[in-house]
Amino acid sequence: MxxxxxxxxxxxxxxxxxxxxxxxxxxxxxxxxxxxxxxxxxxxxxxxxxxxxxxxxxxxxxxxxxxxxxxxxxxxxxxxxxxxxxxxxxxxxxxxxxxxxxxxxxxxxxxxxxxxxxxxxxxxxxxxxxxxxxxxxxxxxxxxxxxxxxxxxxxxxxxxxxxxxxxxxxxxxxxxxxxxxxxxxxxxxxxxxxxxxxxxxxxxxxxxxxxxxxxxxxxxxxxxxxxxxxxxxxxxxxxxxxxxxxxxxxxxxxxxxxxxxxxxxxxxxxxxxxxxxxxxxxxxxxxxxxxxxxxxxxxxxxxxxxxxxxxxxxxxxxxxxxxxxxxxxxxxxxVWPEEVAPFKVGLINLKSGDEACDAACEDFYAKLQAAGIEVLYDDTSDRAGGKFAKMDLIGVPYQVTIGPRGLKTGVVEFKTRKSGEKEEITPEAALNRLVG
RNA sequence: CGGGGCAUAGCACAGCCUGGUAGUGCGCUCGCUUUGGGAGCGAGAGGUCGCAAGUUCGAAUCUUGCUGCCCCGACCA
The missing domain is CATH 3.30.930.10 (Bira Bifunctional Protein; Domain 2)
Structure with missing residues (x-):
């Protein structure tokens, strides 16, 4: 969505x-x-x-x-x-x-x-x-x-x-x-x-x-x-x-x-x-x-x-x-338990309108959907802080953040809502965690 | 059902005491600047002040009645 x-x-x-x-x-x-x-x-x-x-x-x-x-x-x-x-x-x-x-x-x-x-x-x-x-x-x-x-x-x-x-x-x-x-x-x-x-x-x-x-x-x-x-x-x-x-x-x-x-x-x-x-x-x-x-x-x-x-x-x-x-x-x-969460994943596009960010997000979004993972994709032009706060508020178990800075080194941020733990990993690794 | 409180813009509130043309912040729209954890500046839109009577030249403001909502207690998936 x-x-x-x-x-x-x-x-x-x-x-x-x-x-x-x-x-x-x-x-x-x-x-x-x-x-x-x-x-x-x-x-x-x-x-x-x-x-x-x-x-x-x-x-x-x-x-x-x-x-x-x-x-x-x-x-x-x-x-x-x-x-x-x-x-x-x-x-x-x-x-x-x-x-x-x-x-x-x-x-x-x-x-x-x-x-x-x-x-x-x-x-x-x-x-x-x-x-x-x-x-x-x-x-x-x-x-x-x-x-x-x-x-x-x-x-x-x-x-x-x-x-x-x-x-x-x-x-x-x-x-x-x-x-x-x-x-x-x-x-x-x-x-x-x-x-x-x-x-x-x-x-x-x-x-x-x-x-x-x-x-x-x-x-x-x-x-x-x-x-x-x-x-x-x-x-x-x-x-x-x-x-x-x-x-x-x-x-x-x-x-x-x-x-x-x-x-x-x-x-x-x-x-x-x-x-x-x-x-x-x-x-x-x-x-x-x-x-x-x-x-x-x-x-x-x-x-x-x-x-x-x-x-x-x-x-x-x-x-x-x-x-x-x-x-x-x-x-x-x-902080939803995974079984009842409205979406399993929140996907955050840190810079909507940026060609590389949009492309990376669209690709990630499509792959999650193809795998049957329920994902809420924040494709709005809001500011980063607002997007993070919103995902925290609605409690999706996992957040994947894609922004210009990470893309330069080929990583996305993977956050587990419950523990608050944040990791910089490749999109492929993030995908494997969510699909696996 | 007993006791208490609140009602003003989408949300949170100020104004009420001491009556005189409706305010602030957030949100929303537009522009510019910004852009990695709920940004800044500028310009806008948006309100029969819960409803009804009364007092008054004049009521968001005073009086009475009503309605709605919230809190504490008693009661309950």
Whole structure:
């Protein structure tokens, strides 16, 4: 992409409404534009990151055997009356009346909708287990939206729903998602920690929050330091292996402040770490809560009706954009993990209009494109300083700078954003690093 | 939902107290000079001062009401 043809309205100064780093940087990098409190438009740069995260989440869900569907944003109130949540949910639910005076709502989540799909089409134990997911916009009318996309009212979320014959089956579904989440966050370049979560009035022992560490996180977390040394699982797993993995990851103490019991946590003082975290996922086994209320049953092998056992598994996709920035930024701007970066390479032409510079940049640009590398080529006539600052701000992992001075000796500058390391190497060497 | 704050050019702000024809910096356009880490000089464009009433000869400025946004807390993917 040529910057001269791109739409990336960056700001040199901080907008005053943005207080925390991710919000400030997203606005400055021209990733988003606020529409109203907690509601944002995604501009090209932000949209690319959002799609990258979405893609990784999707791939890991698919690999875990979940099936992608797409449910509507607007749901009929009647479904929610069946589960009893229409009255329970309160003002966070955005309620809408259509022209025929029917009560509708903008979905804050989709348990009722997916249970309705299930009961309409699944009738036999032979069709289980089943896990359906979608990646769709949700709306929760937060009293006080804040922190940019991290606590918006409209947000993009992956939510999966599992259906099983019994608790044992549901536990396998739960463990499958647990492990898939570990893999997903690792691919996003994040160190995620599963916390035992409060299951609330539903009870049960199967609920975990996944948090990422960031100094600006909204809640305090306490964990055994060794949990950060655990290796992310790879490949496929039998149910027994899944259980062993979950047991291993949950054997270390990890809890949010409201669940933390300083006196009885059983962790030596020197091993206990207290930091702040951002919740980026939540998995939940809730059994028959919705299936019972809404009549989601299948016929068992013995001819008796079985009420299915369910769980739900969420990942805040749009929240992750902000969350990743909170975890990955410095004074100069964003430092994207490579997998989610909007572009892998920023190519800087230090002197647009100079014949040799233009030719060298065009050649380099064409070769990167031919190799399928996503590159943002700053071909504008801006000054050098501005170009460097902009690339630092938007956080592309690698910068290649081509200018008259280097060309005389046949070198370009290769900068790694994360370390800040700069090297003078030949264009061929730079190309090999990026393509290899 | 309790408490607090803000609203003036695309962005950040001054002007308001003490009413009298709208300012600064950045950004944008044009010219010249510059050119290796957000340049300099010059010339421009751009604003019904959030909205509505009121006071006044006259309101960005004073009064009242409304709306929007932000922050702290309670609450949450």
């Amino acid at each position: 040529r910057l001269s043809r791109y739409f990336m309205p960056t700001l040199k100064e901080d907008p005053k409404e943005a207080q925390i780093a991710s919000h400030r940087l997203m606005l400055r990098a021209g990733m988003i534009q606020q529409s109203s409190a907690g509601i944002y438009s995604w501009l090209p740069l932000g949209n690319r990151v959002l799609k990258n995260i979405e893609r990784i989440v999707r791939e890991e869900q698919d690999r875990a055997g979940a099936l992608e569907i797409l449910m509507p944003t607007i749901q009929p109130a009647d479904l929610w009356r069946e589960s009893g949540r229409y009255d329970d949910y309160g003002k966070e639910m955005l309620r809408i009346v259509d022209r025929h005076d029917r009560d509708m709502l903008y979905g804050p989540t989709n348990e009722e909708q997916v249970t309705d799909i299930f009961r309409s089409h699944v009738n036999s134990y032979k069709d289980l287990p089943l896990n359906l997911y979608h990646i769709q916009w949700k709306f929760r009318d937060e009293v006080r939206p804040r922190f940019g996309v991290m606590r918006g009212r409209e947000f993009l979320m992956k939510d999966a729903y599992s259906f099983d014959l019994d608790y044992e089956g549901a536990k396998i579904a739960y463990n499958t998602m647990f492990v898939a989440y570990l893999k997903t966050y690792a691919r996003l370049g994040l160190q995620a920690i599963p916390l035992r979560a409060d299951t609330g009035p539903i009870g049960g022992d199967l609920s975990h929050e996944f948090i990422i560490l960031a100094d600006t996180g909204e809640s305090e977390v306490f964990y055994h330091k060794d949990i950060l040394n655990l290796k992310t699982p790879e490949g496929d797993h039998t149910p027994e292996e899944l259980q062993a993995l979950v047991d291993e990851w949950t054997s270390y103490y990890a809890a949010a402040d409201e669940m933390h019991d300083a006196d009885n946590c059983g962790v030596a003082e020197g091993d206990l770490v207290a930091r702040r975290g951002i919740e980026v996922g939540h998995i939940f086994h809730f059994g028959e809560k919705y299936s019972k209320a809404m009549g989601a049953t299948v016929m068992g092998p013995d001819g008796k009706e079985i009420t299915v056992s369910m769980g739900s598994y969420g990942i805040g996709v749009s929240r992750l954009v902000g969350g990743i920035i909170e975890a990955c930024h410095d004074e100069a701007g964003i």
